[in-house]
Amino acid sequence: MITFEGLSENFRFLVLEVSGQLRATHEFMRAPTRELFDRITGRDDYIDNLKTIIENKCFSRIHTDNSLDRREIHRIRAIHTIAVNLERIADFCVNILGQMAHLSDPGRLRADEYDPIFAEIAASLNRIIPALEKEDLPAALAICRSEYELDRLYEAVFHRTLAEMSDGRSVHDRITTIFIFRYLERIGDSLLNVGEALIFSVLGEKIKIKQFEALQKTLSTSGFGDSLSDIDFRSIWGTRSGCRIGRVERVRNARSSTGDAEGGGAPGGLGSIYKQGNKKKILKERDNIARWSTLFPNLVPEIFGYHEDDDSAALLVEFLQGCTLDEIVLTGDVEILQNAMFVLLQTLHEIWEKTATPGPVATDFMRQMRSRMEAVLQVHPGLRREGVDLCGAGALSTEQLIDRCEAIEKTLPAPFTVFIHGDFNVNNLVYDHARQAVRFIDLYRSRDCDYVQDISVFLVSNYRLPVFEPALRERIRWVMREFMLFATGVAAARGDATFQARLALALARSLYTSTRFELNHHFAKDMYLRSHYLMERIVAHRGPWENFRLPVEVLDCGCNAIMREETPCALAS
């Protein structure tokens, strides 16, 4: 427990004071007196002050003490959150007193209804200090769960009172009764915040009780055993898809239900990735991983566990050995980068060969672009243009370009589909140099689709790496060149005559929609202009689409010559 400058004492006092207020309020409901009323309202100011003192100490400590480690900072933050919520609980007690004044007959409140509520709240308040001192996760969870119980108890009173109201008598008192119990229910909401703050103090992560329960269930179905104290759960990142992702490892030297001798491992040996979020997305990811595993064992992470509730789901998957490809592009040795690219292209070639299904199949690049336009404009309001007339020479507006391109896209179906990654971003590929293997992650968008979708996403994810140092930029260019060489080779080998036109549309989409992740306005504008240039070239094209040449200079990778070469690359032939 933190012992500096009396913070822990202040905190203990606050818990005791609020517990006292709660008992007094309970007493007041049984037998309201003026004396008790004055005592409760008088103590409320003291509680307010105590909360302010704790708040000041928490902030000043975090600001002035550089020696605090992360654990201590988490604890101080938790104390602050708990203090704010305790003070709110005390306020609700005073509010209940205020409502009592409106009751013509205090006897109308039924002790058999409010006694269990007060007992539940008191039990939770009693758990706070031990939970904080002993970093007791089960106690923190019990506090969180008391909210469910309080909700349930409130609901019973609410429905009973509502039903009684239909006789039209004592409506005033009955409404007041509902108000009083509603304040007790709101105390449950504050207790939930208290419990979550305690979880934060123990785990060092902001995690909601629902997410925590999902994690717990997923872990227990995955061979981690029941003891959460054995688990180091850290690094939770919010992602663009809105899922929460964390890495889960068994704490070293902890007892291991799987008999893992190294102690660092889950069923997969290296820990796992825990992903929790929208049920539809997580379910889709699970199904896609299963399909990938059937087609290409070892290409995707193994699934250790899956759990779902009403609207969210959680997945525990293998943590893959190796580096993401963007790390290799930017920091790996040249030889390793060359190897990685070789393995990637071989892998892709194999996937495309095995999963190719004859089309034709419509693509929807322009629809994707339109649907993300709002998100782009939210970040960069200027990245759209009106139609322009420059002394008779015209330029179409962004919307006009998309409309025209969409009409053209309808005439350009893909001649075949392959099973695509779906978000073939350079950082969704993991390269394991030791095993000479490339593996895919983040697979909820996988589907049978035009391979051009993955090609354009991969190219643009390289292009938009925010690195401008010439030597590194040249490495990125090399990766794009190698990839283009391979892709055009595949297209030629498969007789895909409209490949370049479709790739122009797909690149226009990827360049434009990528700007929503790029806060460097200059770079975002560069991608926006390139995207519009591609659409203009598509719209301006006359003659058969087989003759359309992708202006590859938009990727600035020096591969202009590639597109003119007819020779398919060695891998594709």
Added chain:
Amino acid sequence: MSSEEKFVFESLQDCESIRAFLEALTEGVGSKHLVLSSGGERIELYPQGLLQVEVKARRKGGSSKVSLKLEWKDAPRVETTDRTLSVSSN
């Protein structure tokens, strides 16, 4: 008081497509009437008399730039109303 009218258009072009823009501008200068519009905004310019021309070119660190600037003073515009005659410059 004169209010400022402005027109800005930025785009990426290749040498072929940029020719069309330059030719349209050249024609506008030849006819002493340039009309530039974007969305609801429109600006009309009337180059006349003596025009100051500035051509700048630069090559540095792998990027090149050439700019052409034409500048002139507009002739005072004569505006008539029902009863009065006023002369203004903008």
